[in-house]
Structure formats: C-alpha cells, structure tokens
Amino acid sequence: ERAAPRLARWPEGLGNLFEAERERWLIWTPVLTGSGVAAYFALPAEPPLSAGILLFGLTVVLGLMLRHRPPLARMAAALAMVAGGFLAAEFRTALVSAPIVPHPVGPTSVSGRVAEVELMEKSARIVLDEVHIGGLGAGETPVQVRVRLTPKSDVPRLGEHIRLRAKLYSPPTPAAPDAHDFRRDLFYARIGAVG
Numbered sequence: 001e002r003a004a005p006r007l008a009r010w011p012e013g014l015g016n017l018f019e020a021e022r023e024r025w026l027i028w029t030p031v032l033t034g035s036g037v038a039a040y041f042a043l044p045a046e047p048p049l050s051a052g053i054l055l056f057g058l059t060v061v062l063g064l065m066l067r068h069r070p071p072l073a074r075m076a077a078a079l080a081m082v083a084g085g086f087l088a089a090e091f092r093t094a095l096v097s098a099p100i101v102p103h104p105v106g107p108t109s110v111s112g113r114v115a116e117v118e119l120m121e122k123s124a125r126i127v128l129d130e131v132h133i134g135g136l137g138a139g140e141t142p143v144q145v146r147v148r149l150t151p152k153s154d155v156p157r158l159g160e161h162i163r164l165r166a167k168l169y170s171p172p173t174p175a176a177p178d179a180h181d182f183r184r185d186l187f188y189a190r191i192g193a194v195g
Helices: 003-020 020-043 049-065 070-094 182-189
Strands: 105-119 123-133 144-148 161-168 191-194
Touching: 003 049, 020 070, 070 144, 070 182, 105 144, 161 182, 182 191
Parallel strands: 144 191
Antiparallel strands: 105 123, 105 161, 123 144
C-alpha cells in the first residue's frame, strides 16, 4: 500500500528533476538524443521506418496532452528527444541504404570515377563511384566500391574514370564480438563492396 502512492508520484518527481536542471537543458539535449540513437543501434533487427515516426509522434502528442501538468510535460519532452534521436538514426539509415554485394564477385571488370585516393606504404586504396561491375545488374551494383591497388599499379587521380579487374567481397563483419564494426562504417559511406 505504501509503494503505490510512491509509484504514482515518480513521474512528477522526475519532471521536477528536469525542472531543477532547467539551466542545463541545452546540455542534456544531445545526451537524450544520443540515447535514442544508441537504442536504435542496440536493436537486433532493422525496424520499419513507421516505428520511429510513430514513437516520435506519440511522445509529442503526449507532451501536448500533458501541457497543463508541467512536470509530466517536461518528462514527455525528454522522451520526445530520445524518440527524435531514434527517428534520426532510422531516417539516416534509410537515406543511405544501397546495394551490398552478397557474395564474392569476380575477378571481373570494374569501372568508375575515382572519388577518393588513400596512399599506402606500397600501394594505394581507392574508392570508385559511378560504378559498373561486370556480371552485376544495375539494381545489384553498389553505389561505391573500395579497392586496394597492387604495388605495381599506377595511382589514378581524383575524378579520373578508370577500368580495372578486381575481385570484390561484401564489407567485412567485426573480427570479434564488440569489436569496431567497419561494415557499419562502410554502409554509412555507401560503400557496398571491397576488393
């Protein structure tokens, strides 16, 4: 019986805590938004885009409905920031989504425009866009591919259109649990194959 009244008061207490932090709300904004982004990346599978829109919409509506109860409205505003971070991550993922080669391809002819050149000790690594890959249709072709050149290869200039033979692979998964996810980095860079 004693726990029930305390439980009923916790949202108001949390709202009062937010009020006490009024001068630091600007500082809390990226923390709350980042929490939503982290929640998105913690999911085991990709949710439908409607999930983020619905979540954000519900928290905004909740805040509007509670506007006459300031402590609860402040809590709803904080939840809306978390939902906004979730939606932003989901929207960005949908925006950059592009084909990824599902299995090794080639050796085959690869042509494209040189978008990046990274000089290495004995060779170079280049990123090509406007890509055409022998044996792949337009719907299967990645937006960009990253290729490491052999030590004997000439290093192309930025903007140059080139053709080469390469064996392409799907971007690598993390080497160990909780290791850095280069595959995710390449996905957001719209690089759908390496070789």
